[in-house]
Amino acid sequence: MSSMHVRVRAGNEHYALPVGGVREIAKFGQITPVPGAPAAVRGVWNLRGDVMAVLDLATLLGLGGAEPGCIVVVEEGDLHGGLAVESVLDVGGSPEPLEPTDSEYLLGAVLVERTPVGVIDLGAVLSALSTGAAQ
Amino acid sequence: MNELDPETLAIAREEATECLERIERNLLALEGGSDDPDLIDALFRDAHSVKGAASMVGWTQVSLIAHGIEDGLEGPRDEGRLPKEQIDPLLKATDELRRAVDKAGGGAGEEAAVPLSPTVDSGADAQPARSTETPTHKDEQRHMRVDSGKVDRMLDAVGEAVLHRRRLEHIVGERVLIAGDDAAEEELDQGERLLDELQDAVIEMRTLPLSTVTAHFPRAVRDLASAEGKEVDLTISGADTQLDRVILEGITDPIVHLLRNAVAHGIESPDEREQSGKPRRGTVELRAEQRGGTVAIQIVDDGRGVSAELLERANELGSLTDMLTTAGFSTAVEVGDLAGRGVGLDSVKSHVETLGGSVEVRSEPGRGMEVSLLLPVTLALLKVLLCERGGQPFGLPVASVREVITVNEAASLGGQPCLEHRGETVILGDLAAMVGASPPPPPLPQPPPAIILASATRAVAVACDRVLDDRELVVKGLGPLLANVAGYLGAGILEDGRVALILDPNRLLEMPSRAAPAVAPQAEKRAAPKVLVVDDQFSVRQLQRSILEAAGYRVETARHGREALEKIAADPDLEMVLTDVQMPEMDGFELLGAIRQDPEHGALPVAIITSKGSDEDKRRGAAEGADAYIVKKEFNQQALLETVGRLVGG
Numbered sequence: 004m005s006s007m008h009v010r011v012r013a014g015n016e017h018y019a020l021p022v023g024g025v026r027e028i029a030k031f032g033q034i035t036p037v038p039g040a041p042a043a044v045r046g047v048w049n050l051r052g053d054v055m056a057v058l059d060l061a062t063l064l065g066l067g068g069a070e071p072g073c074i075v076v077v078e079e080g081d082l083h084g085g086l087a088v089e090s091v092l093d094v095g096g097s098p099e100p101l102e103p104t105d106s107e108y109l110l111g112a113v114l115v116e117r118t119p120v121g122v123i124d125l126g127a128v129l130s131a132l133s134t135g136a137a138q
Numbered sequence: 139m140n141e142l143d144p145e146t147l148a149i150a151r152e153e154a155t156e157c158l159e160r161i162e163r164n165l166l167a168l169e170g171g172s173d174d175p176d177l178i179d180a181l182f183r184d185a186h187s188v189k190g191a192a193s194m195v196g197w198t199q200v201s202l203i204a205h206g207i208e209d210g211l212e213g214p215r216d217e218g219r220l221p222k223e224q225i226d227p228l229l230k231a232t233d234e235l236r237r238a239v240d241k242a243g244g245g246a247g248e249e250a251a252v253p254l255s256p257t258v259d260s261g262a263d264a265q266p267a268r269s270t271e272t273p274t275h276k277d278e279q280r281h282m283r284v285d286s287g288k289v290d291r292m293l294d295a296v297g298e299a300v301l302h303r304r305r306l307e308h309i310v311g312e313r314v315l316i317a318g319d320d321a322a323e324e325e326l327d328q329g330e331r332l333l334d335e336l337q338d339a340v341i342e343m344r345t346l347p348l349s350t351v352t353a354h355f356p357r358a359v360r361d362l363a364s365a366e367g368k369e370v371d372l373t374i375s376g377a378d379t380q381l382d383r384v385i386l387e388g389i390t391d392p393i394v395h396l397l398r399n400a401v402a403h404g405i406e407s408p409d410e411r412e413q414s415g416k417p418r419r420g421t422v423e424l425r426a427e428q429r430g431g432t433v434a435i436q437i438v439d440d441g442r443g444v445s446a447e448l449l450e451r452a453n454e455l456g457s458l459t460d461m462l463t464t465a466g467f468s469t470a471v472e473v474g475d476l477a478g479r480g481v482g483l484d485s486v487k488s489h490v491e492t493l494g495g496s497v498e499v500r501s502e503p504g505r506g507m508e509v510s511l512l513l514p515v516t517l518a519l520l521k522v523l524l525c526e527r528g529g530q531p532f533g534l535p536v537a538s539v540r541e542v543i544t545v546n547e548a549a550s551l552g553g554q555p556c557l558e559h560r561g562e563t564v565i566l567g568d569l570a571a572m573v574g575a576s577p578p579p580p581p582l583p584q585p586p587p588a589i590i591l592a593s594a595t596r597a598v599a600v601a602c603d604r605v606l607d608d609r610e611l612v613v614k615g616l617g618p619l620l621a622n623v624a625g626y627l628g629a630g631i632l633e634d635g636r637v638a639l640i641l642d643p644n645r646l647l648e649m650p651s652r653a654a655p656a657v658a659p660q661a662e663k664r665a666a667p668k669v670l671v672v673d674d675q676f677s678v679r680q681l682q683r684s685i686l687e688a689a690g691y692r693v694e695t696a697r698h699g700r701e702a703l704e705k706i707a708a709d710p711d712l713e714m715v716l717t718d719v720q721m722p723e724m725d726g727f728e729l730l731g732a733i734r735q736d737p738e739h740g741a742l743p744v745a746i747i748t749s750k751g752s753d754e755d756k757r758r759g760a761a762e763g764a765d766a767y768i769v770k771k772e773f774n775q776q777a778l779l780e781t782v783g784r785l786v787g788g
Contacts, residue, residue, distance in 0.1 A: 035530060035637040037616070038573040040623045047616060047629055049637050052298040054629045056619040084619045132619050 007096055010120060011075060011088040014066025017120045018088075019113075024125040026076040026083065028091055041132060045087050050076065056132075057085035063131060064108060064121075082129040146354070146684070150195045150677040154239045157184040161207075161232050169225045175218035181228075182211045183674075186720050188235065191677050193770055197242040203235045286344075286383060293340045293518055297612035297631070300333050304633045337612075341518050342380075348426050348435070349377035351390045355397060358688040359422060361775065362401045365689060369408050369419040370401050376426035381433055382516040388493045389435065389511060392486040394687060396437040396509050397422060399482070402690065404441030404507055414504065416440065428515060432537060435511045443501040457595040459499045463487040483509075491644040493517070494535065494627050496593050520613045522630065522640055524606040525589060527569040528579025531638035532602070533611060533630055538643035540592040542605050546585050557599055559590055566599040572646055573625060579603075591643050598647050613640060667786040668692040668709070672702040672717040672729065673747075682716065685775050686782065699724025703732055706739050713786045714743040716778075719755065730762045743785035 008019035009028070034046040034057055043063040047054050055076070061068045071087035101111025101122055108131065110122045161184045164177045189204035207228065214220040307326055314322045356372050363370035381389075405411075405420035412418055423438040444458065452461040463483045487497045495513035514520065514537070522533030523542075541559075548555045548566055555566040566588065570579050588599040611630030616623065627640045669691050671682045679695045686693050694709060696702035698721040706712055715733065719726040730744050745766040746759050756767060766781045
């Protein structure tokens with residue numbers, strides 16, 4: 004067992020977010036769409052007075068899937084924002100080493116109880132909009 | 139270099155003090171037994187920095203003492219060892235250096251600290267000295283440095299408290315009213331007043347007077363005027379006008395640009411002025427005044443203005459403002475030397491618009507030109523008109539709203555719906571389509587309400603589902619993730635917790651013109667050459683920046699060679715590099731070598747500014763392929779500008 008991760012479900016698949024980058028987990032609330040923003044942007048959200056962008060993890064990863072039920076507030080460096088996911092599964096260690104993948108948003112993939120889990124690269128996800136990757 | 143502006147001097151002094159503190163610390167560490175050769179390197183570098191900065195700002199004594207210290211450290215640096223017996227003399231020299239800096243900088247020196255403010259003397263009768271007050275004159279100007287982030291967090295918290303109070307009133311207000319409980323009602327009112335006061339106080343903390351950025355303007359204007367062979371007086375009025383810190387930072391460059399335009403292109407040569415019956419000295423005025431929630435900053439010159447012919451054409455096409463602020467205008471219209479009047483006005487406009495402001499230009503041929511920047515006083519609190527489209531709330535700055543109407547009759551012009559408003563034809567748009575909402579919301583109600591947005595030069599009607607009320611919102615940014623999304627000034631939080639996007643009226647006002655034919659054909663525009671200034675000292679960077687910018691160049695800066703390489707790789711606009719030699723991380727020669735080996739930027743002109751001017755330095759520079767040398771001791775604007783002009787051919 005190694006570093007701790009929050010496992011989430013998005014686009015019918017499983018993904019893991021490093022615990023150090025997760026600030027809090029909230030129920031999916033009222034989100035204001037931002038016309039003109041990239042498709043992966045769900046909109047902006049008011050978390051106790053802080054207006055933050057909420058990204059749709061499934062859309063960013065090019066997946067479809069059910070409507071989001073949770074927002075995971077994540078941060079990396081100066082950037083922070085909400086990630087809309089279907090649900091949060093659990094918190095636990097994930098085995099290493101990672102299998103490489105070709106997604107720019109993943110550090111790699113692991114098998115947890117025979118289910119493939121993509122380990123999210125938070126830095127890449129949060130800077131996706133500024134680098135234009137998600138436009 | 140005898141009349142440096144106080145700001146540059148203050149920076150130089152602050153920096154020298156920092157270096158001094160570090161020198162002392164490092165000397166003490168070495169005395170305490172450390173044998174880290176990096177400490178000796180750092181000592182050498184700091185002494186060198188003090189010397190360099192001092193010679194540039196003309197502090198001869200400081201420069202001499204620092205030079206002495208530097209000399210004394212040269213041997214130890216090469217050997218990587220500083221003998222203990224040398225430390226005490228070095229510490230003494232450092233004290234001497236500090237005294238010299240204080241004296242030159244006029245800061246902490248004993249004499250300079252004597253307050254210059256007149257003592258209160260209320261009349262002829264000799265008042266007995268009020269002994270309780272004597273030692274407290276310092277309290278009058280006691281300031282506290284507070285991180286701006288802390289003020290913003292406080293503002294957020296106050297904003298939340300305001301919303302909370304509104305929710306509370308929403309829940310209990312009606313009950314209180316029905317119950318006729320006067321005491322409770324009074325408490326609710328009192329709460330509102332207190333919170334409003336608190337909010338105002340915090341917002342005031344975010345504002346600063348315009349004078350914080352105008353200090354170096356007179357000098358920049360004077361230098362440019364003399365370089366152009368013109369005589370120009372700059373007068374500044376309303377410098378105490380308060381503006382939001384963020385706005386102040388954002389408008390400094392546009393103002394400098396406009397001042398430069400006025401001097402370079404507006405004011406005529408003394409002879410030409412005399413011939414047209416004007417005083418030989420031209421006048422450029424920078425005026426600022428608050429008008430309600432808006433601050434107007436005007437740059438007015440009494441120069442030649444635009445030609446009558448140009449003005450006529452502008453009126454045919456729309457307005458002078460539109461014409462001059464359209465990208466590519468300046469080279470697109472061939473009107474000799476008047477063409478320069480539009481240089482960069484498009485970028486001034488877009489700059490000001492990102493701050494929620496607008497630009498207006500007026501000119502009388504032969505009489506001069508007036509450019510007005512209209513800016514909000516604060517970005518923190520904005521009066522907006524709320525409306526709804528597709529169930530989503532949007533805010534529009536009230537300052538841009540002319541009227542709210544019901545669209546009973548719409549016509550069509552060139553396929554674009556429009557309506558008649560106060561005798562002019564105004565284009566009508568659906569808010570959802572204007573912002574690009576997808577999927578499109580249900581159709582508008584019939585007849586729909588519309589908000590008429592207007593600037594000085596155009597108007598547009600924005601149709602929505604319903605118009606709510608107007609209110610003051612605490613404006614929050616959309617955050618770094620959405621920094622690239624255009625069209626919004628920010629967002630505000632409503633009582634019910636929903637987020638309302640605040641629309642940038644300028645974007646909506648531009649809608650019609652996007653469809654309309656362009657005012658002027660886009661011609662290839664040659665922007666001012668961009669120079670990269672590399673120096674580890676802020677004061678030196680600032681000094682060179684102000685000289686180069688006053689001469690019309692664009693300037694980028696880097697703190698050392700490594701940063702310079704990053705900037706060169708990232709910015710294809712850079713046309714030359716001006717670098718210091720002694721710098722941490724990567725020095726000037728290493729930078730030069732790295733540039734020459736770079737297949738893409740190998741030909742970039744590089745000028746080296748050296749404090750030594752030794753033949754060895756010159757040989758090394760020549761071997762590495764330097765294009766020019768400027769010796770710091772002989773440093774003057776003329777030499778710098780000549781070298782830069784030669785290398786970029788600008």
